[in-house]
Amino acid sequence: xxVLTQSPATxxxxxxxxxxxxxxxxxSLSRYLxxxxxxxxxxxxxxxxxxxxxxTGIPARFSGSGSGTDFTLTISNLEPEDVAVYYCQHRxxxxxxxxxxxxxxx
Amino acid sequence: xxxxxxxxxxxxxxxxxxxxxxxxxxxSFRSYWMSWVRQFPGKGLQWVANINQDxxxxxxxxxxxxRFTISRDNAKNSLYLQMHGLTAxxxxxxxxxxxxxxxxxxxxGQGTLVTVSS
Numbered sequence: 169x170x171v172l173t174q175s176p177a178t179x180x181x182x183x184x185x186x187x188x189x190x191x192x193x194x195x196s197l198s199r200y201l202x203x204x205x206x207x208x209x210x211x212x213x214x215x216x217x218x219x220x221x222x223x224t225g226i227p228a229r230f231s232g233s234g235s236g237t238d239f240t241l242t243i244s245n246l247e248p249e250d251v252a253v254y255y256c257q258h259r260x261x262x263x264x265x266x267x268x269x270x271x272x273x274x
Numbered sequence: 275x276x277x278x279x280x281x282x283x284x285x286x287x288x289x290x291x292x293x294x295x296x297x298x299x300x301x302s303f304r305s306y307w308m309s310w311v312r313q314f315p316g317k318g319l320q321w322v323a324n325i326n327q328d329x330x331x332x333x334x335x336x337x338x339x340x341r342f343t344i345s346r347d348n349a350k351n352s353l354y355l356q357m358h359g360l361t362a363x364x365x366x367x368x369x370x371x372x373x374x375x376x377x378x379x380x381x382x383g384q385g386t387l388v389t390v391s392s
Contacts (some may be wrong), residue, residue, distance in 0.1 A: 184391030200377070202378045203351070204379075210384075211369055211381075211383065211384055211385055212319070212369075212379070212382055213380075213381070213382070214374075214378055214379065214381075217375055218375070219321035223380060253317065255319060256348035257319075257379075258380070259376065259378065262333075262335070263309075263321035263324075263377065264320075264321070265319040265320070265321075265345045266320070267318060268317065268318075
């Protein structure tokens with residue numbers, strides 16, 4: 169079973185700053201990784217798929233990169249509405265999610 | 275805009291059964307794989323099951339095999355999850371979701387809470 173590890177567990181930044189979230193896989197995923205955003209009281213929403221493709225309607229300040237075992241979600245110019253938990257997910261063998269990174273605004 | 279609405283959750287005793295439903299308001303339900311994903315109280319997410327367009331391919335996470343059954347009715351634009359032998363470890367919010375682009379979940383419904391407790 170492929171295990172996804174996310175870091176940091178919590179990220180607290182000021183509006184306008186850049187957030188860098190990491191997802192590491194226990195074995196190579198090629199580019200089969202997605203990122204989801206879950207705001208309080210809402211279901212998860214697909215942000216990025218296939219490592220770097222933004223889903224429909226996702227603002228350009230969200231970007232994904234990486235391949236193999238190391239992936240990054242970057243939120244440039246952080247806005248208060250970006251407060252959420254961010255999960256990564258693979259579809260390489262089965263489907264599993266990382267434990268999430270909580271993004272707070274200072 | 276596609277909307278998925280789950281129902282059927284509630285409080286059930288250990289060993290009990292529950293049937294969840296998910297209604298898809300879109301026009302393309304029959305064209306998609308569909309999945310159930312659950313979120314535990316500690317917020318972890320777990321894929322539970324998926325089903326292809328004509329129900330000829332079905333997959334489950336190991337922890338629910340033999341206890342849960344996923345099904346669909348394309349005429350009713352509906353997805354189902356029949357759950358038997360429930361334990362406290364099945365307590366979670368259950369979401370239905372479309373499977374798109376080979377294996378990503380989009381969109382998700384609002385979820386239905388299943389609580390297994392005596």
